[in-house]
Amino acid sequence: MADDIAMRASGAPPPHASDASPPRASGASPPRASGATPMLAAEELAKYFDVSRPLLQRLLAREGRRILRAVDGVSFEIPKGTTLSLVGESGCGKSTVARLVVGLYQPTRGRVLFDGQDLEKARAASEQRRRMQMIFQDPYASLNPRWRVRDIVAEPIRAFGLTRDNAAQRERVAQLLAQVGLSPLDGEKYPHEFSGGQRQRISIARALSSNPEFLVCDEPTSALDVSVQAQILNLMKDLQRRLGLTYLFISHNLAVVRQISDRIGVMYLGRLVELAPAETLFNAPRHPYTRALMEAIPDLDMTGRQRVPVGGEVPSPISPPSGCPFHPRCPLANHRCKAERPALIPARGTPETVVACHAVEEGRDGAAFTPMDQRPPGPRIGTTATAL
Amino acid sequence: MAPILDVRDLRVEFPTRRGTLTALDGVSFAIEPGEVLGVVGESGAGKSMTGAAIIGLLEPPGRIAGGQILLNGRRIDNLPHEQMRRIRGREIGAIFQDPLTTLNPLYTVGDQLIETMQTHLDLSGGEARQRAIGWLEMVGIPAAAQRVDSYPHEFSGGMRQRVVIALALCAEPKLVVADEPTTALDVSIQAQIIALLKRLAREKGTAMMLVTHDMGVIAETADRVAVMYAGRIAEIGPVREVVKDPRHPYSTGLMASIPPLDRRVEHLAQIDGAMPRLSAIPPGCAFNPRCPHVFDRCRVERPELLETGATRAACWLYDPASEKQAPEALRHG
Structure with missing residues (x-):
């Protein structure tokens, strides 16, 4: 129980918990693309939430503060013009990272660099704020129902004072609507006249209206039906090609992520456990959690094979397990995994992957050395997944 | 083999001020004992509506305007409310998407299982409790003998959905209607629940209608599929x-x-x-x-x-x- 509740004075910087986070190995951050400044860099980013009960109740129950570590030391870089996806199950902290990255939350620790500049400084200038936009999950909640579509799309143009000329504004809105596959005439309508997929197109048009370079997309297709999801994914890829956009893409759907990402980070309990180029991650997943996740996805293959589901459930981020957060569910866990938090370091065999796993580091993970497509036939990772 | 469920030309309408909407139109299918029929489609295709019509829980003003629903050869679409209530639970079990709203937060999971079984089966209190523990074990809840006295909020999402499955099956219905039973769960838990449903349908010879938008779940679980x-x-x-x-x-x-x-x-x-x-x-x-x-x-x-x-x-x-x-x-x- 003592572990469960982090006792600490309010306001004091959160201590680096007892699981002594080891110094970051030099390879921990992905190699920079030929020295160019990445669009975005997160450095040891952390966000803790105080979810303690009110003071009086705490005193009566003689309990300490309860700190939820939503994000606990995450580092990554996104080179310009590429897509980094973060995947993980609910509660892993991926949406919190998205909010930290656009400045909707203040980090508890660590920092975000936007085009080489500290995010806090960057956000003070509207010229910098204009360069980043966000697309949200629920297209029903993220559009004001009482505004016409043309006003919704034009709002960033007005807010950033990009043009004061009404005719130019109207023309720009029409052009944006056409760009996302809607009719310029749709600008006169209200959001309720559109289906979910069309509303997500409106959200995208709004995000593009300030000519951003960097888009944070938090589960942009998970509220949509599968045939519409395909439309939106195709649109996003097409816009990236045409406008040279950089995306941070948050999703729980590995199949979607594979279609859109250059690199993928897998999160578990507020930490990055694996970060790799998209194809490498799918062909040779290294972290036991990544492998379990891929194994668990129901597929359309119908091989009739017996699935080995990951046992247990995701522990509470208020009292994360010691050492490696995945160790209670991990088939490869040993005493070291229980005691020592693994650092994100290049994996043996697939050096372009960085992985936080003692078993991989020590070479105890056996089969993972053979890339998927070179393995002998037998139980294999499923093909097509899934959600409509 | 005679089908357990036989839906013939089902039509569901919603009268509105601006005219009558037809939500289901000419839907026919049958499910045999031990068979899992998957029903897929995008939102608004009518898949949940079909399930609701079968268990007799259409939201008013929706109503069955045509066709027949036969359970073991007997019509159930035109039964009075009270008779239908007795069939639900005893002969048709239902599993819904959100396990938290399905369970009563004020009763222990054991009480809920015992109440369901005693309503439908002739069991003494002691027997019902023993069976409740047996069901919790069967759906994979560790330390079932202790957890039987826990309240729903003491379980995690995946464990709650297991309780809901036990609740739907405990009166040993011949038909189970499962509406998006894994949608609210994370993938790693989803696989556990799918495996469980599939095993129970096979072991108990229960006919199952599995409504979902997830093709992967269907591919892994269903014997036949209807695309709506x-x-x-x-x-x-x-x-x-x-x-x-x-x-x-x-x-x-x-x-x-x-x-x-x-x-x-x-x-x-x-x-x-x-x-x-x-x-x-x-x-x-x-x-x-x-x-x-x-x-x-x-x-x-x-x-x-x-x-x-x-x-x-x-x-x-x-x-x-x-x-x-x-x-x-x-x-x-």
Whole structure:
């Protein structure tokens, strides 16, 4: 129980918990693309939430503060013009990272660099704020129902004072609507006249209206039906090609992520456990959690094979397990995994992957050395997944 | 074998101020003992509505306006409320998407299981408690003898859904209607629940109707699949054929738009447009405005389910009398 509740004075910087986070190995951050400044860099980013009960109740129950570590030391870089996806199950902290990255939350620790500049400084200038936009999950909640579509799309143009000329504004809105596959005439309508997929197109048009370079997309297709999801994914890829956009893409759907990402980070309990180029991650997943996740996805293959589901459930981020957060569910866990938090370091065999796993580091993970497509036939990772 | 559930030409209507909306139109299918029928489709296709009509829980003003629902050969669509209430739980079990709203937060899970069993089965309190513990063990809840006295909030989401499954099955119904039973769960938990449902249906010989939008879940669990579109069945057949070799242009488009996990495709297949609203279902085939193979007949005449290969598809391309026949691409995956 003592572990469960982090006792600490309010306001004091959160201590680096007892699981002594080891110094970051030099390879921990992905190699920079030929020295160019990445669009975005997160450095040891952390966000803790105080979810303690009110003071009086705490005193009566003689309990300490309860700190939820939503994000606990995450580092990554996104080179310009590429897509980094973060995947993980609910509660892993991926949406919190998205909010930290656009400045909707203040980090508890660590920092975000936007085009080489500290995010806090960057956000003070509207010229910098204009360069980043966000697309949200629920297209029903993220559009004001009482505004016409043309006003919704034009709002960033007005807010950033990009043009004061009404005719130019109207023309720009029409052009944006056409760009996302809607009719310029749709600008006169209200959001309720559109289906979910069309509303997500409106959200995208709004995000593009300030000519951003960097888009944070938090589960942009998970509220949509599968045939519409395909439309939106195709649109996003097409816009990236045409406008040279950089995306941070948050999703729980590995199949979607594979279609859109250059690199993928897998999160578990507020930490990055694996970060790799998209194809490498799918062909040779290294972290036991990544492998379990891929194994668990129901597929359309119908091989009739017996699935080995990951046992247990995701522990509470208020009292994360010691050492490696995945160790209670991990088939490869040993005493070291229980005691020592693994650092994100290049994996043996697939050096372009960085992985936080003692078993991989020590070479105890056996089969993972053979890339998927070179393995002998037998139980294999499923093909097509899934959600409509 | 006689089917447990036989739905014939079911029609559900919603009278509104602006006219009557037809939510389900001519839906027919049957489920045999031990069989899992998957019902898939996009939101608004009528899949949950079909489940609700069968368990007699249509939201008013929705009503069954035509057709029949037979459970073990007996009509249940026209039963009075009180009689239907006795059938629910005893003969039809229901599993819904959100396990938290299904369970009563004020009673222990044991009490809820015991109450359900004592309502429907002739059991003493002690026997019912023993069985409740047995059911919790069967659905994979560790330390069932202790957890039986816990309240729903003391369980995690995956564990709660296991309790809901135990609750749906504890009176040993012949039919279980499961509406999106894994949608609210994380993937790693989803796989555990799917495996459990499948095993129980097989062991107990229960017929199961599994409503979901997740094709992967269907492919892993169902024996047969019905693909719904705009309140109608577009295609129905064995799961392998419908997933691997769909015949209806809508099923084909649907399967193709699922992003593959094993490779990256530059451009995903997409079906342009969206499903029509209930107030504006086009005449003829409901899919005709989005169909790449549409021809004159589709715009005027509504297609019946026609035999094609191992499945039946509601598409005029498979009527030998049509002026246009299915292209090779559709006939052979």
